[in-house]
Amino acid sequence: MMPSTRTFTFGREVMLMVVFGALVLGMPQWLTWIGGYEALATKVLIWALFALGFDILLGFTAYLSFGHAAFFGTSAYVTGLMLKHVSASVIPAMLAAVTVNLALALLLGALILRRSGIYFSILSLAFAEMLHAAGLSIFAKWTGGDNGLTMDTKPVLLGIPMEGRPVFFLCAVFVILGFAVARQIKRSPMGLMLQAIKENPTRLEYSGVNVMAYKFAAYVISAVYAGVAGSLMVIYEPYVATKFLHWSTSGELVVMSVIGGVNTLLGPMLGAGFMLYFENVVQSVIGEQWKLVLGLIFVCIVIFLPGGFMDLWRRLRALLGRAKSRRDNVPDAPGSIQEAREANYAALANMEEAS
Amino acid sequence: MAKKTDTPKERLLNRRQLLKGSAAAAVVAGLAPTFFIRNAWAEQAIGNYPVNGSSVVFGFNVPQTGSYADEGADELRAYELAVEHLNNGGGMLETLQPLSLTGAGVLGKKVEFVVGDTQTNPDAARTSARRMVERDKVIMFGGGSSSAVAIAQQYLAQEMGTVFMCGLTHSNDTTGKDRRRYGFRHFFNAYMSGMALGPVLADAYGKDRRAFHLTADYTWGHTQYQSIKQFTEAEGWTTVNNIMTPLGTTDYSQFLTAVLNSDADVLVLNHYGKDMINSLTQAVQFGMRELQVGGKDMQIVVPLYSRLMAKGAGAANIEGVFGSTNWNWTLDDPGSQAFVASFSEKYGFPPSQAAQTCYVQTLMYADACERAGTFYPPEVIKALEGHSFTGAGPGEAFFRGEDHQCFKDILVVQGKGPGESSGEFDLLKIVQQVKREDVTYPVQTFEGDLGPYEPA
Structure with missing residues (x-):
């Protein structure tokens, strides 16, 4: 089965990247037209990168990690400690953060990837919570405990102070790069294998494929995305909150992916943007009831748009007759079933009429 | 154009095309910044100073959701009242001494305010505060419950050059090891x-x-x-x-x-x-x-x-x-009474200690601007440092310049039993009003560094 019914062509790919790049780079502009502000654009990009990496794991392989905060938070702390104690330069801090994250992903992956489904989710959550508890207790001397890691450092990249626009562009570069890489993974043989793991890992194993190696790769790649995002978060704001390690960060990530549309790459990023926009802009209009409204929106999306925002896009296209409706979160293409059913009904009706 | 490959029905990217595409993308990415960056760093002012127009904006960042939402709701009521009094007079404006406020705004500008939700969470509080400073152009912000939230915001305040008046925070760290030049605490500490x-x-x-x-x-x-x-x-x-x-x-x-x-x-x-x-x-x-x-x-x-x-x-x-x-609504000094009267009149019940501290510090900030004659943050901070005032509660209160802690009389209280209580709000009996001198400690007790007046 093809993971996606549309083929990758050079023209399309370039078009997509140009439009995507323009949207990302122009974000500080268009976000202010709808009540946003520059710092929010940066934060949206960081979360978008985090969600994008998460989609490589959840979207491609359907392994639902409830502990991605472990990578985000660990990386944030490493970056913070490097900036505070070693050097205000961004490059060594990011390198150290990604290295530590890689090691953590290898360790955790080896421990928890042997399980799947709910057991995998619970294990990932358990390890993340252990790290969170450790950050508040035995590492409190370094992490600053509940106060968070505070510092006076101003991060610098090649002599450019990382504030305002420069830090936005740094994040934009990572997001555009990250998106291009994720698209390439998706269309590569490896992407196909990952989609196959979602369909039927046992069968894949029987055909001689090393399933563990593939899902391990997906896990580590998504951890690296999370690590870069966590690191950027601290460069954008030289402060590390204990919340970065907390399960609610993982939870938010899952919610973003679901409302945006799992396995679409663009969807989770949209979801991240929507959540942050709502939390920071709409909230100031609605007031203290904003969480209630947000909850209602979730419920509506889950009931009426199970494929998230990207599903809405697909439905619109279907309405306009430009493409057949596809839903990637349903294994079998519902369109074909529907057609088969209709054909059956028609045949039955014919038989009844004939008799 | 893309050439056909062996894969049926697919026209895949080959390496040369990928390189060309990347080069094009790099050019776009390289040029775009110059378009957007234009006048980003033209003004060398601090925070949102200078204030243009006929009004000035304060930001109130309180927990509207999370474990301290009750305190946050009461803080917000107090803030609204404070703004009302700053613009129209009344409340403690009649009891505070010395006072430069006239009840007609601050420095001739009408006070407006924006509200944010800290969610009782340092990270959310910082994001919300950033929104106020960047988008809503606040000249100061205040509020919050929980010391972790206050400390996180204090560091942000220093970074952004915008004065932060801490809300309800009782940890010694706030004016101890984490004290900041741009943060002031009116509340007492552990x-x-x-x-x-x-x-x-x-x-x-x-x-x-x-x-x-x-x-x-x-x-x-x-x-x-x-x-x-x-x-x-x-x-x-x-x-x-x-x-x-x-x-x-x-x-x-x-x-x-x-x-x-x-x-x-x-x-x-x-x-x-x-x-x-x-x-x-x-x-x-x-x-x-x-x-x-x-x-x-x-x-x-x-x-x-x-x-x-x-x-x-x-x-x-x-x-x-x-x-x-820190304070109780049954205190009978004129400042407390004026505040309780106007708060009860507006909302129908007496204020909590969280409300009082937020109300007082908003007036103190505004008064410091009047005394300094400017909204320029370093001058306002200097006006607040070492400032003594009466009429905001029992006795004289004093903002110590070295650590930005406010010293004043505090209360030792005892819970009232069902027999003694005269109503649902009358729950605490004041056992002793502890004099300011008895709760003042030397500044060296806690180590810390306030940082510079002008953020780098």
């Missing part, structure tokens, strides 16, 4: 609670008591435990044990069992909000208030008290329990 409570407790319960602490496991709990331990031991008490309890614990039975199994005759609850309500109620259910240990009546102490907590725990449970508080 160290002052210890200084005030120590002698009163020794007086009431004797000098040879054995105390067992249960402590909320975060910055505020830690510093409060340290302070109460220090000042009760100075009176001759012994600290038997301390157990750190996770923030948000609902079942305290395992910790209370440990207390019962020890020979302690005083239980100190370093808990706040819902934690305190749960731990106190459960301790009462364990029969600790009727217990005799070594011939002495078992006692419970709650070092940081608030009326909202007393209400949650219930009058029967708090009867006679000692604690300390």
Whole structure:
């Protein structure tokens, strides 16, 4: 089965990247037209990168990690400690953060990837919570405990102070790069294998494929995305909150992916943007009831748009007759079933009429 | 154009095309910044100074959701009242001395305000504060409950060059090791609670008591435990044990069992909000208030008290329990009375200590601008540092310049039983108004560095 019914062509790919790049780079502009502000654009990009990496794991392989905060938070702390104690330069801090994250992903992956489904989710959550508890207790001397890691450092990249626009562009570069890489993974043989793991890992194993190696790769790649995002978060704001390690960060990530549309790459990023926009802009209009409204929106999306925002896009296209409706979160293409059913009904009706 | 490959029906990218595409993307990415960056850093002002137009914006960042939402709602009421009084006069504007405010705005500008939600969470608080500074162009921001939130915002304030008036924060760190030039605290702290409570407790319960602490496991709990331990031991008490309890614990039975199994005759609850309500109620259910240990009546102490907590725990449970508080609405000095009168008139019930501290510090900031004659942050900060004033509560209050802690009279209170209470808001009895001199400590007690007047 093809993971996606549309083929990758050079023209399309370039078009997509140009439009995507323009949207990302122009974000500080268009976000202010709808009540946003520059710092929010940066934060949206960081979360978008985090969600994008998460989609490589959840979207491609359907392994639902409830502990991605472990990578985000660990990386944030490493970056913070490097900036505070070693050097205000961004490059060594990011390198150290990604290295530590890689090691953590290898360790955790080896421990928890042997399980799947709910057991995998619970294990990932358990390890993340252990790290969170450790950050508040035995590492409190370094992490600053509940106060968070505070510092006076101003991060610098090649002599450019990382504030305002420069830090936005740094994040934009990572997001555009990250998106291009994720698209390439998706269309590569490896992407196909990952989609196959979602369909039927046992069968894949029987055909001689090393399933563990593939899902391990997906896990580590998504951890690296999370690590870069966590690191950027601290460069954008030289402060590390204990919340970065907390399960609610993982939870938010899952919610973003679901409302945006799992396995679409663009969807989770949209979801991240929507959540942050709502939390920071709409909230100031609605007031203290904003969480209630947000909850209602979730419920509506889950009931009426199970494929998230990207599903809405697909439905619109279907309405306009430009493409057949596809839903990637349903294994079998519902369109074909529907057609088969209709054909059956028609045949039955014919038989009844004939008799 | 793309060439056909061996794969049927697919026209795949080849490497050359990928390189071409990447090069094109790099050119776009390289040029775009020059278009957007144009006048980004033209103005070398601090924060949102200078203030243009006929109005000035204050930002109030309070917990509207999360564990301290009740306090946040009361803080917001106080802020609205403060803005009303700044623009139209009334309230403490009639009692504060010295005062440069006229009741016609600040420096001739009408005060407007924007509101944010800290969610009782440092990260969310910083994002919300950033929105106020960047989008809503606030000249100052204030509010919040929980010391972790206050400290996180203080650092942001320093970074952004925008003055932050801390809301309800009681940890020693806020004006101790994490003090910042752009942050001021009107509220008292755990160290002052210890200084005030120590002698009163020794007086009431004797000098040879054995105390067992249960402590909320975060910055505020830690510093409060340290302070109460220090000042009760100075009176001759012994600290038997301390157990750190996770923030948000609902079942305290395992910790209370440990207390019962020890020979302690005083239980100190370093808990706040819902934690305190749960731990106190459960301790009462364990029969600790009727217990005799070594011939002495078992006692419970709650070092940081608030009326909202007393209400949650219930009058029967708090009867006679000692604690300390920053302010109480039953105080009869003219400042407190003026505030209580206008607050009650507007909302129909008396304000909490969280409301009072937020109200006062907003007026103090505005007054400092008037006295400095400018909104320029370094000048406003200098006007606040070392400033003394009366009429905002009992006695004279003083913002110490070296650590930005406000010193004033604080209260040792005792819970009122159902028999004594005259209504649902009358829950705390003032045992002693502890004089400012008795709760002032040398600035060297805590190490810290305020940082520069002008953020780099």
